[in-house]
Amino acid sequence: MARLADYFVVVGYDLDKRVEGEGQGRILQRFPEKDWEDSPFPQGIELFCQPSGWQLVPERQPASFFVAVLTDINSERHYCACFTFWEDLDNPQLQKAEASEADEVDEELAVVQPAKVFAPKSLVLVSRLDYTEVFRNCLGLIYTIHVDGLTVPLETVIGNLLTCVIPIAGGSQRTITLGAGDRQVIQTPINDSLPVSGSSVAQLFRQLGIVNVLYLFCAALTEHKILFLSSSYQRLTDACRGLLAIMFPLKYSFTYVPILPGKLLEVLSTPTPFIIGVNSFFRSETQELLDVIIADLDGGTVTIPECVHISLLPEPLLQQTQTVLSMVLDPELEVADHAFPPLSTQPSALKIQDKEIRAVFLWLFARLFQGYRWCLHIIRIHPEPVIRFHKAAFLGQRALSEDDFLMKVLDGMAFAGFVSERGPPYRATDLFDDLVANEVERIRHEEACPHKVMNHVKELAEQLFKNENPYPAVAMHKVQRPSENSQNAAQNQTPFPVLDEVAVQLFIDHAAAKLKTAPPVVKAELKGMVPSGPPLGDIVDRNGNVMANSARRLEVVRNCITYIFENKMLEAKKLMPAVLRALKGRAARVCLTQELNQHVLQNRAVLDDQQFDYIVRMMNCTLQDCSHMDEHGIAAALLPLVTAFCRKLGAGITQFAYSCVQEHMVWTNMQFWEAMFYSDVQNHIRALYLETEDGGSSEQQDGSGGGREISALELASEQNRLWPTLTKEMQTERVQKEESTVFSQAIHYANRMSYLLLPLDTSKNRLLRSSGLGDVESVSNSYVTNSIAGSMAESYDTESGFEDAESSDVANSVVRFINRFVDKVCNESGVTNEHLKALHTMIPDIVQMHIETLDAVHRESKRLPPIQKPKLLRPTLLPGEELVMDGMRVHLIPDGREEATGLMGGPPLLPAEGAIFLTTYRLIFKGTPTDPLVGEQVVTRSFPIASLTKEKRISVTLPMDQFVQEGLQLRSCTFQLMKIAFDEEVASDLAEVFRKHMHKLRYPQHVQGTFAFTVGQCGKLVVEHKTKDKNQSLKTLSKNLVKSAKRTIGRQYVTRKKYSPPTWENRSSFQSELDEDEISVSEEVDQSSLTLSSTIRSSDRQTMSNVVERACCRDYQRLGLGTLSNSLTRSKNEPFRISTVNRMYTVCRSYPGLLIVPQSIPDTTIQRICRCYRQNRFPVVCWRNSRTKAVLLRSAGLHAKGVVGFFKSPNAPTAVPSQADSTSLEQEKYLQAIISSMPSYSESSGRNTLSGFTSTHMSTSDSSDKLRQPKIGALMKQVMGAKEDVPGTFSRGGKWGSIRGSGRLSAYNPDVGTRLAGKESPQPNGGPSEALFLRQQRAYLYIIGDKAQLKGGKQDSFQQWEVVPIEVCDVRQVKNSFKKLMKACVPSSPPSDPNMSFLRCLEDSEWMALLHRVLQVSVLVVELLDTGSSVMVSLEDGWDVTTQVVSLVQLLSDPYYRTFDGFRLLVEKEWLSFGHRFSHRGAQTLGSQSSGFTPVFLQFLDCVHQIHLQFPMEFEFSQYYLKFLAYHYVSNRFRTFLLDSDYERIELGKNISESEECCSTVCPDTRRCSSCCSDKLCVCLCVCLCVCAGVLYEEKGERKSPQVCKSVWDYIDRLNKKTPIFYNYMFSPEDYEVLRPYTFVSNLKVWDFYMEETLSEGPSYDWELRGRQERVAEETPEKPDTSGTKSQRRVVWPCYDSLSKVVPDAITKLLHDLQSLEAELGQTSEKWKDTWDKIKTTQRTETKLESKPSFSSSLLMSSNLSHQRRSQGVYLQESGVGSSINLALDCEASATSTPVAGRPSTSTLYSQFQSTESENRSFEGILFKKGALLKPWKPRWFVLDKTKHQLRYYESRQDKDCKGVIELADVESVTPGTPAMGAPKNIEEKAFFDLKTTKRVYNFCAQDSLNAQLWMDSVQSCLSDA
Secondary structure, eight states: OEESOSEEEEEEEEEEEEETTEEEEEEEEEESSSOOSSSOOOSOHHHHHSTTOBOOBSSOOOOEEEEEEEEOTTSOEEEEEEEEEEEEEEHHHHHHHHHHHOSSOOHHHHHOOSSEEEEEEEEEEEESSOOHHHHHHHHHHHHHHHHHTOSSOHHHHHHHHHTOEEOSSSSOEEEEOOSSSOBEEEEOOSOTTSOOOTTHHHHHHHHHOHHHHHHHHHHHHTTOEEEEEESOHHHHHHHHHHHHHHTTTSOOOSEEESSOOGGGGGGGGOSSOEEEEEEGGGGGGGTTOSSEEEEETTTTEEEOOTTOOOOOOOTTHHHHHHHHHHHHHOTHHHHTTOSSOOSOOOOOOHHHHHHHHHHHHHHHHHHHSTTGGGGEEEEEOSSSOEEEEOHHHHHHHHTOTTOHHHHHHHHSHHHHHHHHHHOOSEEOOOHHHHHHHHSHHHHHHHTTOHHHHHHHHHHHHHHHHHHHOSOSSOOOOBOOOOOHHHHHGGGGOOOOOOOOHHHHHHHHHHHHHHHHHSOOOOOOOOOEEOOOOSOHHHHTGGGSOOOTTHHHHHHHHHHHHHHHHTTOHHHHHHHHHHHHHHTTSHHHHHHHHHHHHHTOBTTBEEEOHHHHHHHHHHHHHHHHTSOTTOTTSHHHHHHHHHTTEEEEEETTEEEEGGGGSOOOGGGGOHHHHHHHHHHHHHHHHHHHHHHHHHHHOHHHHHHHHTTOOOOHHHHHHHHHHHGGGSOHHHHHHHHHHHHHHHHHHHHHHHHHHHHHHSOSSTTSOOGGGSTTTTSSSOOTTSTTOOSSSOOGGGSSOSTTOHHHHHHHHHHHHHHHHHHHHHHHHHHHTTOOHHHHHHHHHHHHHHHHHHHHHHHHHHHHHHHSOOOOOOOOOOOOOOTTOOEEEEEEEEEEEOOSOOGGGTTTSSOOOOSEEEEEEEESSEEEEEEEESSGGGTTSOEEEEEEGGGEEEEEEEEEEOTTOSSEEEEEEEEETTTEEEEEEEOTTSOHHHHHHHHHHHHHHHSOSSGGGSHHHHTTSOTHHHHTTOGGGTSOOHHHHHHHHHHHHHHHHTTSSOOSSSOOOOOHHHHHHHHHHHHHSOOOHHHHHHOTTSHHHHHOOHHHHHHHHHHHHSHHHHHHHHHTSOOOOSOSOOOTTOSEEEEOTTTTSOSOTTSOSSEEEETTOOHHHHHHHGGGBGGGOOOEEEEEOTTTOOEEEEEOOBOHHHHIIIIIOTTOOOSSOOHHHHHHHHHHHHHHHHHHTSHHHHHOOOOOOTHHHHOSOOTTSOHHHHHHHHHHHHHHHHHHTOSSSOSSOOOTTSOOOOOOOOHHHHTOOTTHHHHHGGGSOOOTTSOOOHHHHHTOOSOSEEEEEETTTSTTOOOOTTOSEEEEEEOOOOHHHHHHHHHHHHHHHSOSSOOSSTTOOHHHHHHHHTHHHHHHHHHHHHHHHHHHHHTTOEEEEEOTTSSSHHHHHHHHHHHHHOGGGGSHHHHHHHIIIIIIITTOOHHHHTTOSGGGGGGOOOOHHHHHHHHHHHHHHHOTTSOSBOHHHHHHHHHHHHHOSSSTTOSSSHHHHHHHHHHHHHHTTOOTTOOTTTSOOOTTOOSTTOOOGGGGGGOOHHHHTSOOOOOSOOSOOOOHHHHHHHHHHHOGGGBOTTOOOOTTOOOOOOOSGGGOOOOGGGTOOOTTTSOTTOHHHHHHHHHHHHHGGGGGGGSSOOOSOOOOOTTTSOHHHHSOOHHHHHHHHHHHHHHHHTOOOOOHHHHHHHHHHHHHHHHHHSSSOOTTTTTTTOTTOOOSSSTTOOEEEOTTTOOEEEOOOOHHHHHOOOOOOSSOOHHHHHHHHHOSSOOOOSEEEEEEEEOSTTOOEEEEEEEEETTTTEEEEESSTTOOSEEEEEEGGGEEEEEEOOOOTTOOSSOOGGGEEEEEESSOEEEEEOSSHHHHHHHHHHHHHHHHHO
């Protein structure tokens, strides 16, 4: 029984305590005045009566009512029903009060003018019961008595109210009256554990909607903060009540305040979860709450902040719940689409609907928690049951261990309360218990069918409704309400009277006395055993991971274990890999534990070494895939086994399996040990009680048990039932027995934990790496030490020496961990304090003892004969390559590439076991796969040590091994990755030595330390650190460099540090001589009169000779940009000259010594100009277009001041011409000189800027130009990223705008060109007509500059150049992109995120976008050069992107660079001579280590590869050649790509020559000095002897000793003579072919260089190694030839075999066979190249002899095969149709109408393979054809086809679609014609002819009479043939 109301309080407005216009309330009276003992009076009621604050108002408000909830210190809830009405006050009173307060007038009151104001007064009932309506009625009655002045004394009513007692539950009905003629009926719920909700839940759903409430529901369960807003207080209370009601059976245990007063708003910033309601009045103050979910009841919204993540119900539960809820709330939804909807589909009444919704949530919880009782561990039964929940097992059996929501719910406070409340097995049960126990089956069958679920929900709702309303026919309430007139006449109402405390107190005392005398009410408690429901195992089978062939796998596991125990080791070994794979599945792991269990006898199983080894391997593999939670109980099942299996090591020394399976996270997880402990304790306690029962009444059990085992919970419930009947002694005896059971288990577990936590080698601190043990307590002393032996400082006792301190450290941490465990479990399971103390003293001894046993075991285990490990294989080394460290045994672990692991089919080559070797040049792994089925293959993986980009330590658990090993992950920029784990035999310090050596080799002090120099020296040098004397430290080195620089500069005219111009006297003499003199070194040596040669020392003279030897010079000669001749006269009309201004590298360190500059610019100007450019890299010419004579220049970007002075206002008048102005004028002069060198400039009259390219006014322009215009304009826009014309924009991120037709571009009409083609009279030589140059619309020089630099530069109308600002990718971008590319192509581990597929990673790397950008700029430059404009590429420092663009432009424009010699020359000139910083970008030395690896050159090679793919017939070299360069430019095997500039190479060459003290008479044969001197470093003195102009450009004899090749080019030449590997058989170039590749990302392919690997032999780029391996292979297989015929077939594995070797292409194979046949016949075999050339020439002659070219004979070799996208240009997408327009960039094709009879056009040739109709073009050309009546003449491309006997015509030469066909069968005659009306002008009369067919007459017009005759003859011959 309980009191209906504990307290009645009257609260009024406090007139005395008004603070700043905010009033306060005060308690006027409270009854009873003494607190009840069982419920103290709640504090702060006055705040809750007026939550928005106490205020006076000018008008009377209607009375209001709401219920607030207060929670006391014992977390009991008190319901405060507040009834508020308004009483009038006289204003004068207020005025007085105000005057006394202070002089200042309070503004708010100043506004309130009326004579009367109204103050609130509240009547409050405080109760522990929640009867809202009853309270409303009672308080209303009191108010009515007061207002209507009824005769009943208020004291009586209040006295009655406070003494009214009602039952709490039981479903009774109680009528109460307060003595004022009223009557109310109170119904108590049947079961008080079910919440009472009225209709609040339904109301909540109506206000917020289904999804929102589900969000709130999940948020409340996962402990988020929830805030309700509404302007109605009662609705806030109802909403909070509704939310709690749907959480049943969980109870909310955090802060719960349905109505929060405004004064307490700071509560909202509490860190703990809460459910709080606040009036909307305070909305603005809730805005800055960042982690609070706000539900606005009035607006129906739920706002979830960004930082809050709500875990939702797991699918499919969420979906099903939503469906059922919508059926309850909106039944019409389902039938909304029916043609004949049922008549009544109204939702139930609110009260019923409320219960239906709650029923849905009850059903939901029954599904979530089904089977929870099977995961309860009962640890104590007496005196009180102690119960724990095994969370991991529950999640594991539900297969929801990954589920976020359930994890959080189970970890939450509400669930902990649920377990302690519902865990006990003997108690009263309710609806939920019944549901979980009996309805689970039904729920499972019905869950997929919403209608059945709905029926179930309705049944549950009925029970819930009945619980709240046990008596539906309730007697009528009778409560008076205030009469209407009293409400109106409330003006003269008296204030609420002061009540008489004594009278009320009398009532209370009287009632209390009555209660004492009354007999106690005895309520029978219905306790019973709580049923558990079906066990979980049956429930979950369908969502468990079902393995397709699990039975087969289990069979394998069983067989393998049987073989092991039967000692059939060979069989077991074969099965082992399959078993280890099978153990990935749960079923197999469970099976393993069961099988092993059967082989344990009396807790022990002694094995021999090999058995032990296998069992341990299986255990490790099993544990490896368990999570640290062990949700499937695998680790739990293995725990007893690891202490059972053992092997004898020696006399009395046994090693148990646990010492080999410690490396798993699960052992360091406290929850795992607790769950294990509890489950064991439960089993023991169950056994304890079963014994006592068996002893007493065994036969009785047989009868009842029916064979089923009694579960621990059932036992406990029975014991709890009997407990009251036992005697005191029996009770204490049972308590003691249980307690000692728990205690003994605690000791047992302390032992077990020490077994699994103490490592075998306690000095090695291996376990300390996993932070698990250092969990909570001071982590500093224990498990953080990452070094192998731990750190001294962190051990406890540093004095006692390293070993001891360390092992004690291990011991201490283990002791602490076990102590924490023991404390927790013993406190929970009620172990006595004495026992606990005993345990604490015992634990250190247990640990110490165990350490001692382990020492012995460890000692003995070292003496074991090592397991037979595979023999270490030696790698083949290059000549001159030496081992630095001999092989260390390691395992090569698979990485993220799946090809070699066998996952994608094929054999599992990895993991492999072998050794890692460190040589002076490479890092090599060589070994054999661990999988015995592939064991005989050899796996090799290697990369040059210089290409190592990242090394990191990893720890690896091998599937086959027990231990976690130290490992290294080594990543190389040759796209190789090695993950190695050191074998346990490798000492850890050895691994450290290995790392140090590796670093030393990777980053030598100086370039001379790289392999290219140390090759052939003794390898010991490297190991013993004796290199000091030779390579000085960086400081001394740099000093030397500076010295030598000064020495080089010598006593020249530069004295100051800055390069300032020489003084006037010097300049005149010097300059005049230099200007007159032809630049030839021989003269400089001869003419001793020159100032120069007299100042140069001999070594500098040698430098000079090198300068001339450079590749650049040969190229300049080829291009005709400057000559080296002996004559002193130079033809002045040559526009350019070779300048020696930089011959001593004084102007620009990173430029070559000889540079091409305009003829008219003196060297002094150059010295001044160079300062405007970064790194002094001023513009120089590097290539000239032989056709248009346009030149390509390169330079660095301008310095910022240079930009301003140069581009912004060059002609600004200044009073005194400053230095900067003069330089910018000179710069302008320099550019002007370049422009005037162009023939087009001197001939032209008018010009315009770039804007002409996109202009649509084309009528004045030549047709070929017209076809080009939109192309270049569009290209230009695309490159510049113009926003206004081209829709695709260009952002720094690297996505490029696509070209789509927009405004101007699409206005271009493609057939304007052909229509006007006939109007120009072409020049006889077929060149463009004069008119072309007269009407040019372009600048003469385009400067490609960096957008960021050129901001604000304005175009000057008088300048002859135009700036094209583009965005360049900076070096950082390339570096990051490359890192991501490497991770995409060679991932270190399989992707965990399924979204991160290879293609996604590739896209994220943006590598392709960067290639696209470089290619696009290059294509633009090619276009500009091809149209006759010069281009200056002036980006960054002029040595990265500039070099890429300039090289690509030359490669695309000039076929010479696509040959071997040309490409080599291109790289030497543009990359090496012009100072690309190979050493710096490749991080080749210690100094550049920090800058990191940036593959600018690789990017260039990739671009070349892309072009090669698109034009396979244009390149003499193959793709392999590019890969070879890509590999060796980082390998440091050759000296070619070392150092950053020619200057550095020459300096180093001098140092080397000096240090080797090489005399100058060395024969040129023994010391290499090849003409190209591409080996820029091997510079020897003998060069000086042969510096005559003739010798410079000839080979100086082959080197005799083939020991070491220092230049990559020589190496390639020599190799190319031996093998065709570098040659491209499809090479059939077209003369002066300009390539225009597609550059869109969609057209680019990933280079296979990044992806391929050959595990059989390692990278194939060190050719000697291949040769050696083959020789070794050939020597062995001679003997076993006798055995029958062997198959010639073999399996080829893509990642293992070298495809080019195993499956060579046909031509290589034939050449090889030819050589071997010649060798057999004893002939001297000729070189492959000669053979090939012979074949090709015979092929050509044959082809000529035949009438038609025969494509069958040798497709590849016919040299007139041509590429599909050739001189016809690039296809640009037009927006309208998306058709590709072929822009004819050949003048000859579109501007002339000569039919091309001899050779078919390139585009048509390809169509013989690709076109839809097979065409045969006997004769073709342009003819004008007269259209039908009144239609104009049109030019068409006509094709005469003899085979098909047709004359076809096309819109243009490129058109693939035939516009019309004239069948020759219908032709009657061909006759000369006469000009008709509208015929083309200026064409002679004889050029017309008519073709008469049976249908009509066609009028044609050729270009001239000759042409017409040709056409007529051809057609005639066709007719006569037919």
